[in-house]
Amino acid sequence: MKKILITGAAGFLGSHLCDRFINEGFHVIAMDNLITGDLKNIAHLFPSEHFEFYHHDVTKFVHIPGKLDYILHFASPASPIDYLKIPIQTLKVGSLGTHNLLGLARVKKARILIASTSEVYGDPLVHPQTEAYFGNVNTIGPRGVYDEAKRFQESLTMAYHSFHGLETRIVRIFNTYGPRMRLNDGRVIPAFMGQALRGEDLTVFGDGNQTRSFCYVDDQIEGIYRLLMSDYALPVNIGNPDEITINEFAQEILKLTGTDQKIVYKPLPENDPLQRQPDISKAKELLGWEPKIKREEGMRLTYNYFQSLSDQELLKEEHKDFTKYIN
DSSP states (O other), X not given: OOEEEEETTTSHHHHHHHHHHHHTTOEEEEEEOOSSOOGGGTGGGTTOTTEEEEEOOTTSOOOOOXXXXXXXXXXXXXXXXXXXXXXXXXHHIIIIIHHHHHHHHHHHTOEEEEEEEGGGGBSOSSSSBOTTOOOBOOTTSTTHHHHHHHHHHHHHHHHHHHHHOOOEEEEEEOOEEOTXXXXXXXXXXXXXXXXXXXXXXXXXXXXXXXEEEOEEHHHHHHHHHHHHTSSOOSOEEESOOOEEEHHHHHHHHHHHHTOOOOEEEEOOOTTOXXXXXXXXXXXXXXXXXXXXXOHHHHHHHHHHHHHTSOHHHHHOOOOOOOGGGOO
């Protein structure tokens, strides 16, 4: 039986990856320090003899006994609300955490896949974004702590690949959505759905003409799985190229939820990208991958998930204590 370590395992994507690899017949070692993750996302896996959980911060030394075949590094705050609250921890997990896991992969002779992001492109001057584009990033702006953590992570990973001959993979993840997202994490889909379910007006930042491209989680997980099992070491975009403006998307949410709230506008945050659309030519060619789930279906499944939450979960705001992580 193959053994895989998944960091950030109690988070949105990490928990879905745990499900996928359990279903593929792997022994899954899940690791998370639970800053932004939640054990309820993986609680259903605890009875499995092929699943184990470590409550650990990967910026500290990581020890896994025995053999290890694969590592998926998905530990990182991913929403602006989180990484603006814990900027130093965000930088540390992208640098020290990545260094620790690359070292572990080298010792174990394991293949490692690093979760990068479309944010490495910053506010892009090229549209759609190809893997060859170097990006337009403000290193000292408020988003720089996340953008630069991921850009450094890619550089360090490629250095281990080139210098040590380590088997590495890099996925550049574009906006992904689906069940297990946190309602109040600041990203557009849970924000809109939470507001709609609470009867609040939908908040659009800027004029709403900025664009995003949303990929349903099942499609994203399939792309990540195929990349891990491929023999390609350079970064690959995994996302849905179906681009939509935020204004159009807000209207879709109002139609889906059957509500009649207004759309209200607030100032656009600094360095918020105006366009985001992946060029997935490389994923199609190398992995035979492209998204299958249409936004209408994916949004319905996601809305059903949020509807299933209790009133207490729906109404609560995120007030997690981050102070112990600020160092």
